[in-house]
Amino acid sequence: DADVTQTPRNRITKTGKRIMLECSQTKGHDRMYWYRQDPGLGLRLIYYSFDVKDINKGEISDGYSVSRQAQAKFSLSLESAIPNQTALYFCATSDTTGTGVGYTFGSGTRLTVV
Amino acid sequence: QKEVEQNSGPLSVPEGAIASLNCTYSDRVSQSFFWYRQYSGKSPELIMSIYSNGDKEDGRFTAQLNKASQYVSLLIRDSQPSDSATYLCAVNARSGNTPLVFGKGTRLSVIA
Numbered sequence: 054d055a056d057v058t059q060t061p062r063n064r065i066t067k068t069g070k071r072i073m074l075e076c077s078q079t080k081g082h083d084r085m086y087w088y089r090q091d092p093g094l095g096l097r098l099i100y101y102s103f104d105v106k107d108i109n110k111g112e113i114s115d116g117y118s119v120s121r122q123a124q125a126k127f128s129l130s131l132e133s134a135i136p137n138q139t140a141l142y143f144c145a146t147s148d149t150t151g152t153g154v155g156y157t158f159g160s161g162t163r164l165t166v167v
Numbered sequence: 168q169k170e171v172e173q174n175s176g177p178l179s180v181p182e183g184a185i186a187s188l189n190c191t192y193s194d195r196v197s198q199s200f201f202w203y204r205q206y207s208g209k210s211p212e213l214i215m216s217i218y219s220n221g222d223k224e225d226g227r228f229t230a231q232l233n234k235a236s237q238y239v240s241l242l243i244r245d246s247q248p249s250d251s252a253t254y255l256c257a258v259n260a261r262s263g264n265t266p267l268v269f270g271k272g273t274r275l276s277v278i279a
Contacts, residue, residue, distance in 0.1 A: 096211070155257075
């Protein structure tokens with residue numbers, strides 16, 4: 054099983070619908086992140102959480118919300134989906150050891166809003 | 168605004184050649200530097216990390232860091248077609264208590 058699991062892998066939804074993307078991890082990491090990736094724009098941070106009681110906005114949080122249900126689970130919601138939220142979404146985790154650590158990414162969710 | 172800049176490419180190199188990928192960053196307090204490889208439609212995969220000035224080698228990969236010039240690079244020796252991917256540079260600050268900032272990536276194409 055993957056260390057970081059994202060569901061669904063692919064989703065097509067209609068404008069105005071509410072949708073939730075889920076992320077769970079078995080790495081025991083405290084820190085979790087949501088990024089979106091668009092062609093030519095790289096990875097952009099939506100929200101991040103350093104522990105269960107900590108939620109922080111990233112550079113593009115408008116139109117999104119998150120929930121950290123447990124150390125292992127971090128969900129991203131689009132309250133009312135719009136077409137420019139069509140993108141590839143990645144969840145990532147990291148631990149808190151050392152002065153700086155790399156991330157482990159999930160396999161991604163490809164979201165299309167029509 | 169913390170920024171990480173990379174040439175978007177594509178960078179084309181012949182098989183067996185050395186590929187050189189470059190990254191500059193704006194935040195002088197950055198202390199941790201990472202290179203990720205991302206195949207089309209797949210998730211980024213960590214291939215190198217570097218924290219100190221100088222070179223760090225791992226197999227065919229060498230990361231080079233120059234903090235004075237705010238410059239980090241990745242060299243891939245004996246490039247293979249399977250190295251064709253987008254390479255993302257990422258940095259974070261001294262304490263590690265801020266998320267990584269990613270560059271937009273450089274697309275590498277290794278021609279057989």
